[in-house]
Amino acid sequence: MSKHTTHKRTAPSRLGATRLLPLMTVVFIVYLVIGLAMPVLPLHVHLGLGFDSFVVGLVAGSQFATSLFSRVWAGHHADHKGAKHAVITGLLVVVLSGLLYLVSLYFIASPVLSVNCLLLGRAALGVAESFIMTGSLIWGVQLLGDSNTGKAMSWIGTALFAALACSAPAGTALYAGYGFVAIALASTLVPIVGLPLVSRLPATPPSPQRAGEFGKVAGGVWIPGIGLALSGIGFGATTTFVALVYAGHGWGGTWLAFTMLSVAFMVARAFFGHLPDKFGGARVALSCVLIEGIGQAMLWLASGPTMALIGVTLTGLGYSLVYPALGVEAIRRAPPEAHGLALGTYTAFYDLTMGIGTPVLGYIATKAGLHAVFLVSGLSVFCSLPVAWWLMTTPTLPLRANQM
Numbered sequence: 001m002s003k004h005t006t007h008k009r010t011a012p013s014r015l016g017a018t019r020l021l022p023l024m025t026v027v028f029i030v031y032l033v034i035g036l037a038m039p040v041l042p043l044h045v046h047l048g049l050g051f052d053s054f055v056v057g058l059v060a061g062s063q064f065a066t067s068l069f070s071r072v073w074a075g076h077h078a079d080h081k082g083a084k085h086a087v088i089t090g091l092l093v094v095v096l097s098g099l100l101y102l103v104s105l106y107f108i109a110s111p112v113l114s115v116n117c118l119l120l121g122r123a124a125l126g127v128a129e130s131f132i133m134t135g136s137l138i139w140g141v142q143l144l145g146d147s148n149t150g151k152a153m154s155w156i157g158t159a160l161f162a163a164l165a166c167s168a169p170a171g172t173a174l175y176a177g178y179g180f181v182a183i184a185l186a187s188t189l190v191p192i193v194g195l196p197l198v199s200r201l202p203a204t205p206p207s208p209q210r211a212g213e214f215g216k217v218a219g220g221v222w223i224p225g226i227g228l229a230l231s232g233i234g235f236g237a238t239t240t241f242v243a244l245v246y247a248g249h250g251w252g253g254t255w256l257a258f259t260m261l262s263v264a265f266m267v268a269r270a271f272f273g274h275l276p277d278k279f280g281g282a283r284v285a286l287s288c289v290l291i292e293g294i295g296q297a298m299l300w301l302a303s304g305p306t307m308a309l310i311g312v313t314l315t316g317l318g319y320s321l322v323y324p325a326l327g328v329e330a331i332r333r334a335p336p337e338a339h340g341l342a343l344g345t346y347t348a349f350y351d352l353t354m355g356i357g358t359p360v361l362g363y364i365a366t367k368a369g370l371h372a373v374f375l376v377s378g379l380s381v382f383c384s385l386p387v388a389w390w391l392m393t394t395p396t397l398p399l400r401a402n403q404m
Contacts, residue, residue, distance in 0.1 A: 057362020075344025154273025
């Protein structure tokens with residue numbers, strides 16, 4: 001009897017991973033492209049084009065700004081045309097982003113024109129990321145069922161950060177050996193490989209019911225969204241400015257910091273991705289935000305690369321489950337026919353903090369120094385603790401179709 005029970009408990013987990021594997025592969029390919037530029041784009045803009053930290057933050061944040069405005073559009077698209085259509089659309093826009101990177105190199109002698117092309121490329125990448133992630137997450141939840149929302153979001157996120165872990169050293173090596181042109185070419189060609197792969201995957205039909213109205217859905221997910229926005233500032237500060245901290249101190253191994261950030265994400269999501277479904281998203285988010293905040297504090301106080309690396313790792317471990325944990329709370333507050341819109345709206349809060357918060361952090365870095373960035377981001381992360389506590393102590397019933 002015990003053996004039979006064990007089999008019943010473990011088999012669904014293996015089945016879920018098998019169902020998500022093709023989709024995870026596509027997400028891996030796309031985020032391999034996204035991650036190639038992550039450690040080198042600040043260096044290209046700052047050292048190659050000669051712009052200050054504010055412009056670095058502006059270029060990095062432009063992706064998230066356009067994600068903010070396209071996220072709800074992507075959610076509607078996934079609800080009405082299906083998740084597969086949304087993912088394919090996103091892949092095509094990633095190719096466009098790579099082409100704009102290439103165009104920016106044509107104007108390298110005119111830094112203002114070049115950086116504007118980069119801004120357009122990053123903007124296109126933001127739209128693509130909205131469609132790909134919203135479509136992939138809805139696709140995963142549909143494959144595994146609503147009771148495994150946290151698990152689906154965690155596993156898809158694992159593929160994302162596995163790609164970022166590989167792409168950080170790859171991007172650094174390509175940039176060191178061949179310059180930004182290698183990053184631009186890879187960004188154009190690699191997503192083309194994903195198109196035939198995703199086209200073979202079985203589509204899940206769009207909901208036959210009327211999709212939810214934005215105002216009603218937003219009313220159900222805005223509190224989890226605020227928690228996501230506040231905690232996301234710590235992640236944005238790390239991904240955008242840690243390379244400049246290493247360069248400013250003359251520390252080697254910038255790629256290792258990005259790799260450890262990604263590895264920490266993967267380990268936490270692979271081994272603990274089921275916890276939001278089991279214990280509740282708010283409870284898990286409360287613990288994870290505390291760990292992330294400690295990591296940001298260590299980055300603020302870091303006097304050497306070892307302490308900085310520990311801070312980056314704790315940031316990755318803590319933030320790893322914040323998105324799926326608060327995402328479980330957002331999904332539970334939305335009707336089934338509007339899950340795409342709910343996830344798009346929820347994720348838009350992250351885009352808001354990255355699109356606005358990252359340039360603001362760049363301004364702080366210019367005026368007060370890079371370490372001040374991590375003081376501000378750490379305080380922001382700790383401000384999400386009362387949000388998680390409120391969600392944990394004030395459960396809310398999901399909206400139903402007749403309430404829409």
